[in-house]
Amino acid sequence: MPSATLETAARELNQQIGLTSDGSQFLTFNLGEELYGVDILRVQEIKGYTTVTKIPNTPSHIKGVLNLRGTIVPIIELRTKFGMPTIEYTAFTVIIVVVVRDKVMGLVVDSVSDVLNIDKNDIQVPPQFGAKVDVSFLNGIGKSGDKLVALLDMDRLLSEDEIQEATVATKAA
DSSP: OOHHHHHHHHHHHHHHHTOOSSEEEEEEEEETTEEEEEEGGGEEEEEEOOOOBOOTTOOTTEEEEEEETTEEEEEEEHHHHTTOOOOOOOTTOEEEEEEETTEEEEEEESEEEEEEEEEGGGEEOOOOOOTTSOOTTEEEEEEETTEEEEEEOHHHHSOHHHHHHHHHHHHHO
16 A cells, blocks of 8 residues: 555544544534534534524524523524525434634534544635635635535634624523
């Protein structure tokens, strides 16, 4: 076996068993057929989807709020935020509780996939599509085996206005 093939096989094996030499761990999740990842250090917990309390006059991607052990947490539906069609929630639909700019928020996703170690060499800057397509919320595109993972920048996922709207929704509850 050529050494490049051995190195690739070793790196993939390390990713599968959780070893990393020069990379980061990402919780990956699905929205439709697409795979996204968020830095595992930003994730507080994964919770099965439960009904949230709707707050009037909030943007459509702010689903409402949830009482999580005494803390009121705004819930963001990523499908709506990304302009994807909404779907019926299933048994696999979950809320990923994350920290965004020192605030706790929940992200509704179709399903959680895996925790992946992605080597820094396997992360490329997101492609630029011109001024009409905003990719500023992406840290990069990671390669894991034959999969591509859109890596989210949690601090840029929501604009300052959206953070304020979520905060107002939390206080309204």
